[in-house]
Amino acid sequence: MSDAESPSNPTLTPDAQTDDFEAVEVFPDSTDMDLRPGADNCYKCTACDVSCPVAEVDDEFPGPKFQGPEQWRLKRKEDEAVDDSIMSCSNCMRCDDACPSGVPLSQMHNTARGEYVDEEMDKLSREYIRNRILANYGTLAQLGGMFPRLANAVMGNSVVQRINEKVLGITAERDFPEFATQTFREWWNERGGPQVRSEEKRVAYFHGCYSNYNTPEVGKAMVRVFESFGYEVVVPKQRCSGTPMFANGMLDDAKRAAGINVDNFAGLIPEGYDIIASCTSCSMSLRQEYPELFDIDGIEDLSAHTYEALEYLRIHEDLEDAVREASVDDQAFAYHAPCHGRNQGLDRQAVELFRQLDGVEIEDVGDSCSGISGTYGWKEEKYDKSMQIAADMFDHMEHAQGSVGMTECPTCSMQMEHGTGYDIKHPLQLLEEALV
Known part of the structure; x- marks a missing residue:
């Protein structure tokens, strides 16, 4: 029997089949999660792998299918450690959107990544310390927000950036985002x-x-x-x-x-x-x-x-009519839909809305990932890959009519500005200009 086949009884309803199997934990020590139904829905169509921006540029990354259902099946049969390639997943979650059969891929990836960090990663390693700092940006930002001018001067210093790269593995190629003088x-x-x-x-x-x-x-x-x-x-x-x-x-x-x-x-x-x-x-x-x-x-x-x-x-509001009746000074935008926005079905909303706003030209720059994926593109070893992923977005932005970018995601905006030099606006800022 192939992995794609199901040993279920075709005369039973799906609910009855689900009730019949003995629950198996996805990973040892998991006490509150059984992903077997979702994993068994995977029939290896590889839609998730095709959609994965990391797999497209990193030949060593095995892709979402391996990181999710295949790794689950391996751990179910043998007491295997989580493969270290799980740390190369950027958590863009495009695989969730691509899967035609509802496999909870990102849930599996998050669970596997958590186990790998807890049980396999050296807590004194440079990678762990760097990742812990990046993961807890709110703590760093709280300190920076207390002394914003000093923090901006220090974090913007090229010597500090090189030290961060050498010691922590945080790329020196990016300018650290400035802290506002008033939060x-x-x-x-x-x-x-x-x-x-x-x-x-x-x-x-x-x-x-x-x-x-x-x-x-x-x-x-x-x-x-x-x-x-x-x-x-x-x-x-x-x-x-x-x-x-x-x-x-x-x-x-x-x-x-x-x-x-x-x-x-x-x-x-x-x-x-x-x-x-x-x-x-x-x-x-x-x-x-x-x-x-x-x-x-x-x-x-x-x-x-x-x-x-x-x-x-x-x-909840007649927003389209409100925008249609408003106007702003002439301006043109190159809009990028964040992956996490696409996964919520929001990828066209800003384009559809602002095409009705007098004075605005807005162009969707395509469905490619921005490549930065939060902290992924801040890691020294991932920086070049993040820029390769973003190449299509950069190219479309530079050929768009507008020279101002727009997106709802703050890290996508970092990448857009980094790769093109464009100023970046959030849709709410243009909406404020039009309606308030």
Whole structure:
């Protein structure tokens, strides 16, 4: 019998077949997850491998199919260690979107990566220390946000960048993102919190690390746009969404952050609040990765009530008419849809919306990955590969009519600026310009 065949009884319903097998853990020591149904749905069509941007440029990377269901089957039969190639997965999650049979690929990858880090990686190694720093960017950003000018001077120094590369393996090819002189939360507190009160239209803003410490203008735009539609906006205390932690196998760190976020946001849902994120990786984390990986009270509620900001307005407001009646000074954009936005079905929303805005030309620069994938492109050994992955995006941007980029993802914006020199805007910033 081939691996693609199923030993199930065709006379039974799918539910009955599922109930008949004895649960087998994906990895030893796993107490809350059985991925056998999803793994057995894999019939080796290789759609996930074809969609993988890392496999396209890295001949040594075996691809999502091996990292997910094949590795699961191997561990099921033998007590094998997780293959170290799992650390080359960028966590772009395009494989989830590509799979025609619903195999939980990224869930498998995250679980495998967490086990590899816990059990196989040397905790004193340069790779582990570097990955731990990158995974906990929120901690670094908190320190940088206290002394932004000093932090910007130090992190922007070429000597420091070379030392970081030599000692930690953080590439010196990239300029470290500057910290804002006033964080979003400082601005929020200074303005006195919500400026609109409503019993019916309520949202809780998950700003994430980057909009707080590096691009508070995105958070400000989000607040002003939502308030212009009559929403009461609140900003609960929060931790990192966990996205960089998932990508680096730091699942204990991610679970601690998730617990705080679930506690602070899920309790608002019965009061009529939905959760809004301005970063597609943050919304993806709260929506998909939290309930896939953690068993925390309230986590399903949080997932079901989380939206990306533009998506939410398109669902609940007549945003298209509002934009159609507005106008801005002439400007042209080269738009890139983040992988984590594509996975939520949001890849066309900005293009569709802003093509109706008088004064704007916007062009989709294709479906290629930006290549940076959060922390992936910051690693010395991955930098060249990240730039190879991004080559199509760079080429399309340079041939687009606009010389300003647009995306919802902060690390995609880093890569876009790095590869083209273009200024990058978030869709919320253009929406603020048009409507507020």
